[in-house]
Amino acid sequence: MTSVQLPDGSVKEFESSVTVKEVAASIGRGLAKAAMWGEVDNQPVPLDHTIEDGQKVDLKIVTNNDNAALATMRHSCAHVMARAVMRIKKGVQLAFGPTTDSGFYYDFMLEQPLTEDDFKKIEAEMAKIIELDEPFERIEEPRERALQICADMKQDFKVEHINEGLADDETLSFYQQGEFVDLCRGPHIPSPKMIGAFKMLSIAGAYWKGDQDRQQLQRLYATAFFTQEELDQHLENIEEAKKRDHRVLGKKLGLFHIDEMVGQGLVLWTPKGAFVRQQLQDFILSHLRRQGYDQVFTPHIGKLDLYKTSGHFPYYQESQYPAIIDRDHISKLASEGCTCGELSNKMEAGEIEGYLLKPMNCPHHIKIYSSQQRSYRDLPVRLAEFGTVYRWEKSGEIGGLTRVRGFTQDDAHLFVTQEQLSTELAGCLELVKIVFKAMGMDSYSVRVGKRDPSSDKYVGDPKNWELAEQACREAAETLGKPFVEEEGEAAFYGPKIDFVVNDCIGRKWQLGTVQVDYNLPERFDLSYIGPDNKAHRPIMIHRAPFGSMERFIGVLIEHFAGAFPLWLAPEQGRVLSVSEKSEEYARKIEQQLISAGLRITGDYRSEKLGAKIRDGRLDMLPYMLIVGPRDAENGTVSVRDRVEGDLGAMPVAQAIARFQKEVEQKAVRQVFKNDSPGSGSETKNEY
């Protein structure tokens, strides 16, 4: 009699010895088919593993649609890849090799760097290793012995990891496969043959333990699936996602241009993109008026003193364009033979007058607040501006619209009393929600960014930070949506509530943000007169529902896959003449629609209708208005809808009414459902 207990607690009994596969088959045909391997008493075993007569075991049957199974297989594949690299290259030091949402990587320190030319060799070696079919054997060793093993293998990173990351573990596990031994928590698959299909993807630099002051390693990215079909599908998904990339669509649809000669990360908005941006600005502006904001304008530069008071200078010097120095100072310094080093010292000491391109709008808005005496009766003061800021992002971080050096925030600063704080915060969050709802974006996540208490890059009194973080947490709770709290994600002056979305390849971008700030009011000595006739300190809220126009539109392009809803579409429709015979009538229709306030163009080329429709499709037009002799005769247009296709002929007035209603409602009829194949987050089976 053999007794098998399954994960749900149920017990199955068999007359004699039984294989894992037979147990699976006894449960169901589907399970037997999907089964990849079993776990007998938590040890992975192949399907043909026999549970002997008389044994009593726990059994889990692992199937190919189990995410954990896929991750286990991928991690085993990472071991195979590391083994292949060690066979090909000498002096390989192993770091970490975890799995990610879509694959896995392994970090190496190499004497000779790897290049993509090595991929073929590595893949061939991996295939050989898999062919050998050597099992992954678990070895457990006491701490001291484990240290010795890693030291003997000259694996310095593993030694360090045992000493630091695993300082509390008494027993450590290794996995051995042939000559390859790696410190690893496991688990692993019972046989390397279960690695169905794998592919090396890319090579990148990565810092040891993510610290840029430590060694830079080479990271090999790869992925693996149980079947070739799944791998092919995955690679195809990546290709599809690339077509949705806002940089590709931005070029194709003529939305924006970034020019080498203008500068890295400096966006030129072409007419169509500028139109989308203006529509969005108008949209948010209408809500600002309703919520009692006042609009202001401020210049793009300000004196160094302003930023010394705010704390931007010199602490954030690295993220700013260099200061613009007063002409008189420059000629004086030049005649004195002043060196660059002396120059920056003099700037920090305040001996040189100069200006800074503004990295933020807050100091300017603060100065508007403090330009007059404020009473508690005036509060809250809400100052809004589409404010363009400039930040010296490192060259390797810049890309497309999502990370740029000059961008426009839909910024506002609210100056409030303690009593008003939670109501005003709620109003700000409401605005962010309005934005996401209007765009049909529901897959965003919320993050409360707190300071990292161990870092010195934050200004202000820890007590104020506690207050501000508590206010953020309470405000986030009112959203009725789960949120994460992350240390080290705060602005330098205060904590924030951020709204984060994924782009087409799975990268996360912060869009809307609401920040609570007790510090800048203090630094600028802001006050208002309270009912007690004494001066009080206001609290500041910084907020931007879009975040920045650039990043928001970048993400929006991918969200719609370029197919903007009617109210946002730069070209809402195009009149297509069936032949030149109908051109005159078609032009009349075009004028009629334009007069009705619609953004319409005409295509009167001597192309066939099919070609014009194709071009209109490629331009992602919401509507095409097809006009031929039949329409001219009946006073109709034949409407082709981007979503539903041919709607047939209708009177011109009916078409106009339809479009106007759709614009009025800001209807979102199509969004791209984002299940990006992305890089994603990594799991924790990393050593």
Added chain:
RNA sequence: GCUGCUGUAGCUCAGCGGUAGAGCACUUCAUUGGUAAUGAAGAGGUCGUGGGUUCAAUUCCCAUCAGCAGCUCCA
């Protein structure tokens, strides 16, 4: 900034030690057609930039600028 890759016509890309090619787009002509590509002809490039090697460089080497992926960073 770091690691790896890339830079050829407006766009997407091929090519390669002996000073360039395709498709699409563009221009012209013919065609006058009812829901995803009509045909033909033409025009268009100092092969990112600056050095070097060579009899000869778009091709090889170095530097630089820009782009891509990742890391780090992101007020």
